Amino acid sequence: MATEPGSTSQVLALVDRRPYVFLFAVFARYWKQIFTVAGALITVGTFYAKVEAVLEQGKVMHQDVDTLKLQVGVMQQQLVAVKDAQQATAADLQGLFNAAHITVTPAAPPPKQVKR
Numbered sequence: 001m002a003t004e005p006g007s008t009s010q011v012l013a014l015v016d017r018r019p020y021v022f023l024f025a026v027f028a029r030y031w032k033q034i035f036t037v038a039g040a041l042i043t044v045g046t047f048y049a050k051v052e053a054v055l056e057q058g059k060v061m062h063q064d065v066d067t068l069k070l071q072v073g074v075m076q077q078q079l080v081a082v083k084d085a086q087q088a089t090a091a092d093l094q095g096l097f098n099a100a101h102i103t104v105t106p107a108a109p110p111p112k113q114v115k116r
Contacts, residue, residue, distance in 0.1 A: 015022045061103065 011022070
């Protein structure tokens with residue numbers, strides 16, 4: 001007794017003869033799921049790219065902040081040096097100001113000797 005070929009063997013025979021027909025049938029049956037998965041993959045890829053860009057910007061900003069911290073430290077040292085120089089100049093000027101208020105009183109001339 002010969003058995004009729006089952007649906008599985010018919011599908012396998014169709015795939016062997018014309019694979020594109022099988023692919024078209026699969027696509028026609030599952031197109032919504034295929035597009036859903038493709039859209040999800042594209043969305044996740046886009047989100048990942050944006051997150052990656054934000055993380056890179058964060059790294060650059062962190063490096064910029066470190067550079068600014070170093071510059072602030074240098075500026076503070078320069079400010080201390082300027083303040084020290086300003087205090088030295090103020091002390092010198094105060095010395096000149098005090099010296100300007102010294103009044104010199106001439107010594108009284110010795111009394112003249114009157115000739116008799």
